[in-house]
Amino acid sequence: MDPLAVGRWQFGITTVYHFFMVPLTLGLGMVVTFLYIRYLMTKKDEYKRMTKFWGKLYLINFAMGVATGLVQEFQFGMAWSEYSRFVGDVFGAPLAMEGMFAFFVESTFLGLWIFGWDRLKPKVHAFCLFMAVLGSWISAFFILVANSWMQHPVGVEMVDGRPRMTDIGAVIFNPTAWVTFPHVIFGAIQVAGGFLVGIAWYKLYRRRKDGIDSVKDGKVVIGDAGIGARDKTDYWVWWRSLRIGAIVGLIGFAGVGASGHLQAQLMIHEQPMKMAAAEAVCEDTTAFSVFTYMSPTASSCEDIHPVIEIPGVLSFLGHDNFDTKVPGIETLEPKYEEAFGSHLPNDEILGERAGQKINYVPPIFISYWGFRAMIGFGGIAALAHLYVLWFTRKKGTGTVPDSKLWSNTFIALIMAPFFGNAFGWIFTEMGRQPFVVVPNWEGDHAVKMFTAQAVSSGVDGYEILFSLITLGLIYGILMVVEVYLLKKYVKVGVAAAMPELVESPHDDEDKNTGSKRDVLEFAY
Numbered sequence: 001m002d003p004l005a006v007g008r009w010q011f012g013i014t015t016v017y018h019f020f021m022v023p024l025t026l027g028l029g030m031v032v033t034f035l036y037i038r039y040l041m042t043k044k045d046e047y048k049r050m051t052k053f054w055g056k057l058y059l060i061n062f063a064m065g066v067a068t069g070l071v072q073e074f075q076f077g078m079a080w081s082e083y084s085r086f087v088g089d090v091f092g093a094p095l096a097m098e099g100m101f102a103f104f105v106e107s108t109f110l111g112l113w114i115f116g117w118d119r120l121k122p123k124v125h126a127f128c129l130f131m132a133v134l135g136s137w138i139s140a141f142f143i144l145v146a147n148s149w150m151q152h153p154v155g156v157e158m159v160d161g162r163p164r165m166t167d168i169g170a171v172i173f174n175p176t177a178w179v180t181f182p183h184v185i186f187g188a189i190q191v192a193g194g195f196l197v198g199i200a201w202y203k204l205y206r207r208r209k210d211g212i213d214s215v216k217d218g219k220v221v222i223g224d225a226g227i228g229a230r231d232k233t234d235y236w237v238w239w240r241s242l243r244i245g246a247i248v249g250l251i252g253f254a255g256v257g258a259s260g261h262l263q264a265q266l267m268i269h270e271q272p273m274k275m276a277a278a279e280a281v282c283e284d285t286t287a288f289s290v291f292t293y294m295s296p297t298a299s300s301c302e303d304i305h306p307v308i309e310i311p312g313v314l315s316f317l318g319h320d321n322f323d324t325k326v327p328g329i330e331t332l333e334p335k336y337e338e339a340f341g342s343h344l345p346n347d348e349i350l351g352e353r354a355g356q357k358i359n360y361v362p363p364i365f366i367s368y369w370g371f372r373a374m375i376g377f378g379g380i381a382a383l384a385h386l387y388v389l390w391f392t393r394k395k396g397t398g399t400v401p402d403s404k405l406w407s408n409t410f411i412a413l414i415m416a417p418f419f420g421n422a423f424g425w426i427f428t429e430m431g432r433q434p435f436v437v438v439p440n441w442e443g444d445h446a447v448k449m450f451t452a453q454a455v456s457s458g459v460d461g462y463e464i465l466f467s468l469i470t471l472g473l474i475y476g477i478l479m480v481v482e483v484y485l486l487k488k489y490v491k492v493g494v495a496a497a498m499p500e501l502v503e504s505p506h507d508d509e510d511k512n513t514g515s516k517r518d519v520l521e522f523a524y
Helices: 003-042 045-078 081-115 122-151 168-172 175-209 232-270 272-278 313-319 329-340 348-353 364-391 404-412 415-430 461-496
Strands: 156-159 162-165 214-216 219-221 288-293 305-310 435-437
Touching: 003 045, 003 122, 003 175, 003 232, 003 415, 003 461, 045 081, 045 232, 045 461, 081 122, 081 162, 081 168, 081 435, 122 168, 122 175, 122 435, 175 232, 175 364, 175 404, 175 415, 175 461, 232 272, 232 313, 232 364, 232 415, 232 461, 272 329, 272 364, 288 313, 364 415
Parallel strands: none
Antiparallel strands: 156 162, 214 219, 288 305
């Protein structure tokens, strides 16, 4: 069993799974901070309820993100030790900074926010939340600095066959990192928007289904169930969440598009073969492919059959004009072979792969459709958010339709931005094959590492398969736990985060000690 193939599956599965949590943490944290600030400014009860409810879901997801994220670093030692040795002198600094912000700044201030309700002054309490979210963003930045160095290595020199950092400023201010970071953040913002929209739609639908709200003469009649937190304020919690979610989602989509355009322009210069594979371009062209037929195993231009193309659009994406041709696979292959060699080196560590001919063309099918799935899922979510803003344009004139189909549709659409983010990363990582560290065309061509060189030499395929199955089972259990918790608290609604709304004044006292229970004790 080939350890390289199994190792790639293991890293891909665990990384994509982890990144389902990451964008929700980054985006939802920002939204909760905004809601809390709005509450401090307006003193409106619905904003306090929104802060506590969405904050509760944020904390659940944050905890799961930490649990799944720890495995990523362990993997480097298990299946990718040769890679760890190669990049260790470069990654040490940014990953240390990431750890400082993630486990000191972010965790400390988040703990203060969790336990600071009614203990800290409101502005200080809000500042703690802001710092926790800021810490998560900075933590993400340093992770992306490390990833961007793999996409475009700078600030190093080769010493004894390994890159050694000579300019930390060049690594931190790598242009690839500064384009990738906003792209990831805006993607996370769109995820948060879709999360709010789907859940708020469901809660408004349930109010109609349960007969609390009704529509008369084209206007909503806001009801009061008389139990729990399902009063008139509860309606405005979900109505405002619906609109805020749609606005946030559209801001995220616009930001993703703008930053993605800049990424495409960098990609053509830094990784031209990735762009050629993303467009299934064999010959130099200006045309953007709308649809190209190919088999899932397509590996050469003989397997590619363009069907629908739009002239000039690809040139605009890459060069801001309509007539500069983008190089195709047939043009790039000989350039790659001339610059980086036609065969893998005869290193002992490569074993039977030593001396094999290198295929510089990434998996075309995955690159082509991954790129389109990334754009497509983001676009679907944006259209849904536009629709939400259209029918909520007049305050108080209506509510969501009394339709289970519509409710289920918007619940399902929660996943659209998630899938867009996931396919974006699949394209990013698969599109740089056969490299794990892509060579810099304008730098030292020796600073590169083929994926075949990165796998651990001391483990076989069956050992990595065992860890893959084990991690898969653990991640599966964690997924069930997270989905269960999110569903449970969403169904309960605001009362899950604010039990004082449904309890008597003395119900929140510990019967043994008489002390008050913390409102956010659910986090533990």
